[in-house]
Amino acid sequence: MTQGISPRFAAIRELASRTPRVDPAQTGLKISELFGVNTFGLAQMREKLPSDVFAKLRSTIETGKRLDAGIASPVAHAIKEWALERGATHFCHWFQPQTGSTAEKHDAFLSFDDDKNAIEKISGGQLVQSEPDASSFPSGGMRTTFEARGYTAWDPSSPVFIMESAGTRTLCIPSVFISYHGDALDEKTALIRSVEVISQKACELLETMGFAGAKRVVATLGAEQEYFLVDRAFYMLRPDLVMTGRSLVGGQPPKGQELEDHYFGSVPARVLAFMNDMEHELYKLGVPVKTRHNEVAPSQFESAPIFEDVNLSTDHNQITMEVLRRVALRHNFACLLHEKPFAGVNGSGKHNNWSLAIAASGPELDGQNLLDPGKTPRQNLRFLLFLAATLKGVHKHAGLLRAGIASAGNDHRLGANEAPPAIISVFLGDLLSRILDEVEGGNTSSESAEAAVIRLGVAKIPEVMKDNTDRNRTSPFAFTGNKFEFRAVGSSASTAFPVTLLNAAVADGLTEITAALKAKLHGAKSVDEAILEVVREAAVATKAIRFEGNNYANEWVVEAERRGLPNLRKTPAALMELVSEKSKHMLTTVGVFSEAELTSRFHVRLERYIKVLAIEVESLGQIVDTMILPTALKYHTMLAQGAAAAKSAGLTAPQSEVAEHLAKLIAQLTARKHALHAAFVSAEAKATEEAKAEALAHEVSDAMLAVREICDALEGVVADELWPLPKYREMLFLS
Ligand code: ADP
Ligand code: MG
Numbered sequence: 001m002t003q004g005i006s007p008r009f010a011a012i013r014e015l016a017s018r019t020p021r022v023d024p025a026q027t028g029l030k031i032s033e034l035f036g037v038n039t040f041g042l043a044q045m046r047e048k049l050p051s052d053v054f055a056k057l058r059s060t061i062e063t064g065k066r067l068d069a070g071i072a073s074p075v076a077h078a079i080k081e082w083a084l085e086r087g088a089t090h091f092c093h094w095f096q097p098q099t100g101s102t103a104e105k106h107d108a109f110l111s112f113d114d115d116k117n118a119i120e121k122i123s124g125g126q127l128v129q130s131e132p133d134a135s136s137f138p139s140g141g142m143r144t145t146f147e148a149r150g151y152t153a154w155d156p157s158s159p160v161f162i163m164e165s166a167g168t169r170t171l172c173i174p175s176v177f178i179s180y181h182g183d184a185l186d187e188k189t190a191l192i193r194s195v196e197v198i199s200q201k202a203c204e205l206l207e208t209m210g211f212a213g214a215k216r217v218v219a220t221l222g223a224e225q226e227y228f229l230v231d232r233a234f235y236m237l238r239p240d241l242v243m244t245g246r247s248l249v250g251g252q253p254p255k256g257q258e259l260e261d262h263y264f265g266s267v268p269a270r271v272l273a274f275m276n277d278m279e280h281e282l283y284k285l286g287v288p289v290k291t292r293h294n295e296v297a298p299s300q301f302e303s304a305p306i307f308e309d310v311n312l313s314t315d316h317n318q319i320t321m322e323v324l325r326r327v328a329l330r331h332n333f334a335c336l337l338h339e340k341p342f343a344g345v346n347g348s349g350k351h352n353n354w355s356l357a358i359a360a361s362g363p364e365l366d367g368q369n370l371l372d373p374g375k376t377p378r379q380n381l382r383f384l385l386f387l388a389a390t391l392k393g394v395h396k397h398a399g400l401l402r403a404g405i406a407s408a409g410n411d412h413r414l415g416a417n418e419a420p421p422a423i424i425s426v427f428l429g430d431l432l433s434r435i436l437d438e439v440e441g442g443n444t445s446s447e448s449a450e451a452a453v454i455r456l457g458v459a460k461i462p463e464v465m466k467d468n469t470d471r472n473r474t475s476p477f478a479f480t481g482n483k484f485e486f487r488a489v490g491s492s493a494s495t496a497f498p499v500t501l502l503n504a505a506v507a508d509g510l511t512e513i514t515a516a517l518k519a520k521l522h523g524a525k526s527v528d529e530a531i532l533e534v535v536r537e538a539a540v541a542t543k544a545i546r547f548e549g550n551n552y553a554n555e556w557v558v559e560a561e562r563r564g565l566p567n568l569r570k571t572p573a574a575l576m577e578l579v580s581e582k583s584k585h586m587l588t589t590v591g592v593f594s595e596a597e598l599t600s601r602f603h604v605r606l607e608r609y610i611k612v613l614a615i616e617v618e619s620l621g622q623i624v625d626t627m628i629l630p631t632a633l634k635y636h637t638m639l640a641q642g643a644a645a646a647k648s649a650g651l652t653a654p655q656s657e658v659a660e661h662l663a664k665l666i667a668q669l670t671a672r673k674h675a676l677h678a679a680f681v682s683a684e685a686k687a688t689e690e691a692k693a694e695a696l697a698h699e700v701s702d703a704m705l706a707v708r709e710i711c712d713a714l715e716g717v718v719a720d721e722l723w724p725l726p727k728y729r730e731m732l733f734l735s
Contacts, residue, residue, distance in 0.1 A: 008726055011233035015734050018231070020273035021331050026280045036286035040082050041159035048078040061157050063216075072124030079160055080109060080122045083171040088162050091122055093130045093152035094172035096187040097137040098604045100407075100494050102318050103177075105132050106170055127173060128154050137177070138607065139185055140600030149180045155188065158315045161285050165326060174315055184597050187496035188314070194503035194592045195219055195311055201510035201590075202356055202370065205389070208517050209382060210527055216359040217370065219503050220483075222307030223317045226348035226491050227324055228300050228336040229271060231735060234726035235334035239627075243619040244612070245338035245492070246409070248704070249628070249711040252344045253729035256298070263296045268735055271301065274331040278303070281323045287316045296418075297345035298732040307353060307483075310503070314495045317350070321492070333735075337492040340412035342728060347413035348491030349420075352498060355483035356386065356506075372482035373461035377453050380461045381531045384435075385513055388538035390484065391426060393509030394477060395545035397501070397586065398424040399566040399577035401477075402488075404501040406574035406605065408612040410490035411697070415569060418552075420476030420488040422574070423560045423567045425547035427475035431461070433548055439532060440539040449528035474551035497601075504592040511590075513538065571609045572693035578602045606689055613696040617680050620704055624673055627724045628711050629666070635718045636662050662717055669710040676703040 005013070042061070046054050053071045060067050083091065092104040111121035130152045137150070158174035177186035184190050195218075202217035235241050240248040257263075267275065275292050282289050288306040295302050303324070305316060321337055328335035340347040356370040370386045373379070394401060401424050405414075415421040428436070438456050453459050472478055476488035489498050513534060520530035544563040549556060560567055568574035577583055579602045587593040593601070639659040646653035680703075683695035715723060 014233045020269045034283045038162040038284040039159045039286040076124045076127035088169040088171045091171040093175040095175040095177040138604040140603035191496045191500045194500045197590045198503040198507045201507045205514045214358045218357045219310045220307045220355045221310040221313040222353040224304040224351040226302045229333040230731045232332045234731045246341045248620045250728045251712040251715040278327040339409035339490040346418045350489045350491045352486040352489045377459040380458045384535045389509035389513045391542040393505035395542040397505035400583045403574045403577040404498040406571040422569045427472040427478040436539040439536045570697040672706045679703040
């Protein structure tokens, strides 16, 4: 510590001498040459593997079938040779337990040959499967129901990659994590199942409407990642950021985001150097990051990739979050992925751009986006059917989709008049709304399907859509021309769970639409007529979920209630939707979760919520007791001494007035601290986890805010040089 000045002032001084950290080795490199050098994907496999082995592997990847055990050994050998060339010494199964992040246990490539010489080796068996101790990961009670053992199994659809960190290189093998009996213990297994089921249902609908030749339908995802950067020197002086990822106290600075001067502004040099470094790392790992820019709040930024199939882009988003955190340190930043690190400015989300694309052998169908209105009236009718299926899924399972994004962090963001509200609704835009309204009006049945298509403007959707650029930033689930943007997902969340539920919900919608179409085809004059009729019925049935207005307005809350849409403001209530009869029935029917798996997800998430809140309460208590109260008392003593000295010198003592105000605040803080403690004790004493979580979400959260209010008032009274915690104006505006 610098002698004589406070740690906070020393941190400010440290910042003044910071410069952008530019790595000369990274300048002048072409992205195309860098891209994927640390991944072993299909191109490398083709080069290294015997052709019959490669053909089998590729068909496994493309069809999602189980890996032929016979090819595991040669594949493992090729992967090992490649990894050794790139300097890897260890390998691990890289998987996504229900902690929201990733897990890995490293093994050295060490083995011994017959002469006891050390050699590098990974067997086919080690590549394909491993057995970490499942009991160290949350299972939500599944361990009592099932075996304690857990297995990780290679998921060959996501390429293996080499993670470089602190001079070490580790081969990571993307894996799923399942119990002895095949129950999903992780986030990926169900995602993969949902990818399968939506593909199957979408293909069925395509076939029913007469589009032959689709081999698969791929759910696609592009996840826009928002984050904050705070200088490390400040971060280390904020126990709340370190322990909880968000500031539990902190007075509002004179300036926030109201001048709108940060959004899309020029990126500060130190940050740009960081972004460049971070993207460099991601390119090597084959993560297709495309855009970077400042976000709305000061010190808030965004990185967005080019979309990929959801399984891969989910892995890539996990890698992105890890690389963001790790590279930030090199640049003396802490990267905050929390949904609401700072009160009073925007929080962070992760917009999940989602769509469905055809994979076909023929070039005319392959790659077609099913949520992109096409060139022909038939493609537009197809588009309307998939739109209708999506509306059905979201309408029927709005509560479940809300549950999928529920977390303690996201509660601070949803409905805070800066982010989509906790009410799930769908925004379609003027043109589509008009078309659906007219279809819904029912005056299509009197004319031929062809005439209706022309009159409704269905034939012209793509042309008109181009001009239909109005966007509704307030909607949690918005159609943006050729995809949906699920905006309510939190910035720190894995995309796996929300997208799994979305895929499942839309698969359910597709099932209904296909059944309706099949029924209508009997006796219909034409397929087009049957399609229009199905779209009409779906438009009527799902009208309540469509909302084009301002989602932040209070009137919407009232209107949504009238429409019967769920408004699940906080996590505990939202999570109940996971175990509702409706959700259980749908998810088990489409085969994405078993009932036990679903119950376990409910418990894991509820437990995590309770733990996060408890950590926050404890952290706030420590900050108040050991930092804020002592500082306030010290200042009070100084004021009292000053006042006494002034009085004895016969001078007026302005200190007395400040001291009096301070004394009041100290008394209030003490009282509110006790109230928080009492609320917490009472929550802890509740008989069930559900009741405990509810009490934490309401009484305890309110009591925390009450404590914070006084802390922030004190920050505005106590002499600046004494205040121990870096202030908002410093964390948000200095870099
Ligand atoms: P913005 O939303 O800012 O206008 P874009 O429309 O370019 O930006 O896309 C935002 C994100 O949506 C990007 O990650 C992009 O790759 C992704 N995206 C674009 N098309 C699709 C699609 N068909 N499926 C999934 N994601 C998509
Ligand atoms: Mg966007």
